[in-house]
């Protein structure tokens with residue numbers, strides 16, 4: 001999740017790139033495929049965007065792609081919003097938002113209104129609601145860039161449909177909520193590679209200039225071989241909405257998807273995947289096993305579905321490198337989001353005070369301006385498409401999601417879970433049908449009796 005109540009500065013695309021210190025050519029080389037089969041978009045073509053999932057992040061991503069400043073708010077009651085900042089205008093050149101799809105008309109309209117504020121009009125005929133709205137949007141031939149920002153339950157099926165419809169795609173994290181979904185994302189990534197399509201992921205820490213710099217220094221050996229990573233995402237409760245008269249179970253759960261394992265994946269998958277992705281990046285690999293604990297101690301009201309409110313995982317990477325994770329969403333406790341990477345000859349800190357302290361006393365601290373990674377992700381993905389070297393981050397974000405699922409299943413079951421066992425699992429939370437009706441809730445997983453299969 002983003003930090004609460006943060007406002008993004010409104011800057012021109014050119015200035016933004018200059019300020020980030022990342023030239024366009026350099027930006028496009030990051031995780032690009034060297035052997036591209038076809039160019040799907042000519043350098044001068046207009047990027048025509050379709051947004052699927054027009055809630056808080058979908059609206060924010062739509063404003064980010066057209067370079068309009070946003071104001072991000074996570075209230076305790078009500079939806080998380082990423083609305084346009086007062087007076088903001090769309091500034092991106094040659095990028096147009098063409099179509100919107102959301103299961104609920106009110107959420108689509110709210111996004112459409114925010115876009116209107118910054119000067120972006122979406123025609124009625126290109127606004128689609130219902131569970132099949134995404135398919136109608138994908139039928140629009142002129143769309144060449146699709147943003148997927150629904151709850152992660154739908155990501156694998158939406159990504160597959162988007163790639164089959166020959167669209168370049170930006171997928172929000174996490175990649176999925178279950179093992180089968182993550183494997184499907186990896187497969188979609190392979191199909192996209194063959195078709196020369198881009199898949200960029202919303203694991204935005206990969207695009208933070210301060211995180212890039214400290215991880216480069218770690219990879220360059222400034223703290224010696226990495227031995228352990230201590231990471232924390234300790235924050236208060238997230239947003240939720242109260243049930244309205246007339247809402248079916250499915251509607252209530254979809255509008256509060258964060259609290260349902262099958263829709264959001266639980267806090268470690270939905271939120272901690274950012275940190276796990278950074279740990280995997282530092283290591284250049286995913287862990288081989290996990291042991292964990294967790295529970296649901298304070299957020300016990302039935303309106304909070306069946307997820308935990310805290311979890312702690314110990315991951316083991318190849319060569320015995322350990323990753324310790326603490327994730328908590330409980331009010332009234334210490335809030336802290338930071339990572340400490342311990343090497344043989346020093347340690348690195350990532351988060352608010354990004355820097356390096358070597359055992360010999362030498363220190364480095366990131367002192368530059370932090371760039372807006374939420375805008376940069378679109379700039380880089382789109383530039384890679386225009387350059388004919390489309391980024392493909394499907395496997396990377398799917399492996400980070402699988403790492404989070406491995407930790408979740410270790411906490412739920414109370415058992416050590418190995419990567420090999422995870423990959424043999426056919427865990428699949430897909431429903432037989434999607435309609436606004438009754439929907440039962442699985443019990444809260446109990447360590448010792450819960451079975452991971």
Ligand SMILES: NC(=O)c1ccc[n+]([C@@H]2O[C@H](COP(=O)([O-])OP(=O)(O)OC[C@H]3O[C@@H](n4cnc5c(N)ncnc54)[C@H](O)[C@@H]3O)[C@@H](O)[C@H]2O)c1
Nearest residue numbers: 001002053054055056057058102103107149150152172173
């Ligand atoms: N990168 C980040 O920092 C960040 C921050 C917040 C959220 N996210 C991710 O973005 C995604 C969305 O989160 P959010 O906070 O915007 O949630 P949200 O509930 O505000 O938005 C989700 C939207 O998807 C719609 N939707 C649900 N099912 C749908 C379907 N089948 N077809 C079409 N639309 C559907 C909902 O009606 C809603 O408008 C999640 O995966 C979340 O983890 C990422």
